[in-house]
Amino acid sequence: MNNTRQTADPIVRYRSISKTFGDLTILHEIDLDIAPAEKVAVIGPSGSGKTTLARLLMTLEEPTSGTIEVNGELLWHKRVNGRLVRADERHLHKMRGNIGMVFQHFNLFPHMNILRNVTEAPIHVLGLPREEAVERAVTMLEKVGLGDKLEAYPSHLSGGQKQRVAIARALVMRPSVMLFDEVTSALDPELVGEVLAVIKEIAREGEMAMMLITHEMDFARDVADRVIFTDGGTIVEEGSPEQIFHDPQSPRLQAFLSRFRAGSGKEVMR
Amino acid sequence: MWSWPFAWQIAPELLRAVQTTIAATLAGFALALVGGLLLAFARRAKPRGVSLAAAGVIEFVRSTPLLVQLYVLFYGLPSAGISLPPFAAGVLGLGIHYSAYLAEVYRSGIESVPRGQWEAATALNFSRRQTWTRIILPQAIRPIIPVLGNYLIVMFKETPVLSAITLVEMLMTAKMIGSASFRYLEAFTLAGMLFFLLSYASSLLIRRLESKLTQR
Numbered sequence: 188m189n190n191t192r193q194t195a196d197p198i199v200r201y202r203s204i205s206k207t208f209g210d211l212t213i214l215h216e217i218d219l220d221i222a223p224a225e226k227v228a229v230i231g232p233s234g235s236g237k238t239t240l241a242r243l244l245m246t247l248e249e250p251t252s253g254t255i256e257v258n259g260e261l262l263w264h265k266r267v268n269g270r271l272v273r274a275d276e277r278h279l280h281k282m283r284g285n286i287g288m289v290f291q292h293f294n295l296f297p298h299m300n301i302l303r304n305v306t307e308a309p310i311h312v313l314g315l316p317r318e319e320a321v322e323r324a325v326t327m328l329e330k331v332g333l334g335d336k337l338e339a340y341p342s343h344l345s346g347g348q349k350q351r352v353a354i355a356r357a358l359v360m361r362p363s364v365m366l367f368d369e370v371t372s373a374l375d376p377e378l379v380g381e382v383l384a385v386i387k388e389i390a391r392e393g394e395m396a397m398m399l400i401t402h403e404m405d406f407a408r409d410v411a412d413r414v415i416f417t418d419g420g421t422i423v424e425e426g427s428p429e430q431i432f433h434d435p436q437s438p439r440l441q442a443f444l445s446r447f448r449a450g451s452g453k454e455v456m457r
Numbered sequence: 458m459w460s461w462p463f464a465w466q467i468a469p470e471l472l473r474a475v476q477t478t479i480a481a482t483l484a485g486f487a488l489a490l491v492g493g494l495l496l497a498f499a500r501r502a503k504p505r506g507v508s509l510a511a512a513g514v515i516e517f518v519r520s521t522p523l524l525v526q527l528y529v530l531f532y533g534l535p536s537a538g539i540s541l542p543p544f545a546a547g548v549l550g551l552g553i554h555y556s557a558y559l560a561e562v563y564r565s566g567i568e569s570v571p572r573g574q575w576e577a578a579t580a581l582n583f584s585r586r587q588t589w590t591r592i593i594l595p596q597a598i599r600p601i602i603p604v605l606g607n608y609l610i611v612m613f614k615e616t617p618v619l620s621a622i623t624l625v626e627m628l629m630t631a632k633m634i635g636s637a638s639f640r641y642l643e644a645f646t647l648a649g650m651l652f653f654l655l656s657y658a659s660s661l662l663i664r665r666l667e668s669k670l671t672q673r
Contacts, residue, residue, distance in 0.1 A: 247576050276585070283582040294577035298595045307591065308581035360581060 196259065198223045198285075198363055198396050199244065204253035206239050206420075213239045215420040216253070221364065221396050228399045228411035228428075232443060235417040237400045241366040244398070245288045246279050257285050258363065287362035291369040293349040295341040295356070301328065302337040305356045313360065320359075327355040331385050347378030351385055358389065364396045365389075371403060379403070386410065404447060408432055416440045464643040467634050471644070474630035475651050481547050481626065482613045488552025489612070490605070493559025500564060511560075518557035524618055526550050531622035543624040551619075555612055562604050566597035599670050606663030610656050627651060 197220035206214040214236040221227050229237040242248045244255060246262070254271070255262040262282050264271040274282075296304050305324035309315045315323070328334050331351040341349055350370055357365060367386060371379040383406050390397060390410045401407055407414055407428065414431040416424045416439075424437045435441045499511035518526070527550040534541060541549065570593050578588040598605075620629035631648040635641035 245576075245580055247579060280582060280584065283579070286580075288580040290573060290577065290580075292573050294571075294573035296574065296577070296592060296596075298599070308583065311587055311591065312582045312584075357580070 196223075197221055197256075198225075198258060199398075200256040201240075201243075202254045202256070204240075204243065204255060205251050206236070206243065206248065207251045212420050214243075214250075217420075217422060219415070219422065221398065223363070224394055224396055226390050226397045226399065226410055226412045228401060228407035228414045229417060230401065230404065230407055230414060230431075230443075231417035231423075236420045237417045238368055240417070241288065241368050241398055241400055244364070245286055245366055246283055257282055284360075285363045286366065287357040287360050287364070288366040288368065289350070289353050289357050289370050291372050293341075293346070293353045293373075295349055295352055297341050300338050300340050301333065301344075301352050304341070304352060305359055308356070309359050323359050324355070327359050328352070330388075331355045332381070345378060346374045347381045350374065350382045354382075354385055354389070362395065364398065367397065367399045367401070369400050369402065371401070402447075404432065404444075416443065418443070459642060459646075460640070463638075463640055464647060467638075467644055468647060470634065471627060471630055471647050471651065474625060474627040475655070477544070477624065478613070478616045478626045479655070481544060481551065481616055481619060481624070482609070484548040485551030485555065486609050486612055488548060489555035489559050489608070492552055492556030493563055496556055496560035497563035497567065500560060501567070515557045515560050518554060523550060523554045523615065524621055526554055527618065527622050543619070543622050546622055547616075547619040547624045550622075551612055551616075555608060558608060559605065562601050562608070563597065566599075566601040567593065569600055570596045602667050602670065603663065606660065606667075609663075610659055613656060613659070614652060 199219075199221040201217050201219040204214055204217040204219075205212070217236075217240065219240070229240060231237050239248060243250050244257075244262070250263060254264055260282065261271070261274070262279075263274055265274045265278060266272075296307070299307060302321065302324055305328060306317070306320040309320035309323060310317055313320075325334065325337065328337065331354055333348060333351055333355070336344065336348065336352075341352070344352065354370075370386070371382050374382065383403065386399070387406075387410055389395070397410075399407065399410060409428075411428055413425060414428050415422055416431060416435075416437075418439050424431065424435065424440045431440070432444065435444055496511050496515055499507050500515070502508050502511070527546065530541060530550050531543065531546040534546075574592055574596065575588065578592045583592065616626050617628035619626050620632075625633075627648050631641075631644035634644040
């Protein structure tokens with residue numbers, strides 16, 4: 188499955204992507220393809236660059252060098268007389284339509300009720316008629332289990348509910364690639380399950396590619412077609428969930444997984 | 458001493474003059490609201506020249522007295538061929554002067570909006586303009602409403618300065634009544650009362666607006 192996916196034309200293609208802040212190297216010469224509808228989990232220690240990988244694709248940060256293609260088209264650059272130049276805001280705006288993102292801290296709009304949080308972009312960015320946007324939003328909010336909270340404001344919701352609204356808000360834009368950036372890391376433990384369940388449900392429906400940056404190993408194993416382990420700004424190992432979790436090759440991944448298991452209180456025998 | 462009949466007699470004249478005071482305040486404040494926002498935008502602009510120029514204007518205007526600015530607008534500009542009537546010069550002076558203060562207020566409001574809001578706006582592909590008008594400004598302005606309201610009242614109480622450029626506002630009227638009748642007590646007391654009533658009423662209104670907006 189892994190191999191067939193990778194031979195299809197990728198929807199996202201990172202080529203020699205590096206990102207540095209001053210002397211600090213966040214990402215170093217990353218190559219990564221994501222196939223249409225593929226679900227890629229990215230795991231790794233904090234500071235390994237996995238969040239930056241998503242932020243570059245969402246155009247929240249600009250790569251220091253290298254290129255990213257989305258649907259075969261350059262994201263950050265334009266080709267002028269055979270040379271790469273930085274793309275303008277107009278190009279970025281066009282390209283962003285393919286990409287959606289859910290954030291660790293939800294980032295709902297606190298001055299809008301739930302329905303408006305979800306309809307605002309479809310109406311004003313996609314230009315949908317209001318009735319259609321509302322219909323789309325209500326369907327999506329029902330799907331994430333919040334059909335009864337349309338009039339509520341974000342401050343009245345639990346963290347898990349906020350994150351489900353944020354997922355609905357990103358989904359109504361119907362991106363081809365959806366980025367989930369540690370979406371359960373800011374949640375109380377008892378609220379993690381409801382959010383992961385919603386994401387699993389969306390993943391099962393299939394047609395959208397997903398990049399899941401996560402610390403939830405069980406979740407990564409269940410949802411992902413492919414797991415990528417990053418450390419020190421590079422991709423150290425990648426493979427199917429079985430390979431990564433049951434037969435890790437590199438010492439760094441082995442160390443990470445054992446530390447993780449010890450840290451999460453699982454499989455600590457001594 | 459205090460004469461009620463005289464107070465009643467001069468009240469209509471003062472009430473007429475208070476209209477000028479209110480009109481100058483509101484027009485000046487409207488100008489300052491827009492000007493302050495423009496200055497705040499310019500301050501944040503990418504080109505360094507623009508941002509430095511805005512910072513310079515803000516610093517300069519805040520560091521010179523309103524009275525001097527009014528004199529320049531009213532007595533200085535005519536030598537450059539621009540003659541403004543007292544009301545226009547007064548409104549312009551108040552507007553410019555308070556723009557500089559409001560620019561800083563806007564800036565604090567804008568900076569109080571978390572970075573995540575900008576990022577969510579980008580992720581949902583809002584244009585720059587939409588991001589400002591739909592996401593950032595509504596959140597930036599809400600917490601600064603009390604401060605804006607405070608500046609409105611401060612500006613209102615500073616309108617007597619406009620008498621220096623011959624605008625017949627309330628205090629000037631009181632002074633004229635006093636010098637014509639040699640009775641200053643009633644005129645100035647009434648003027649003071651009117652300032653108090655209007656300031657207090659607007660501070661109540663602002664507080665209501667504030668609590669209405671912060672309910673969520």
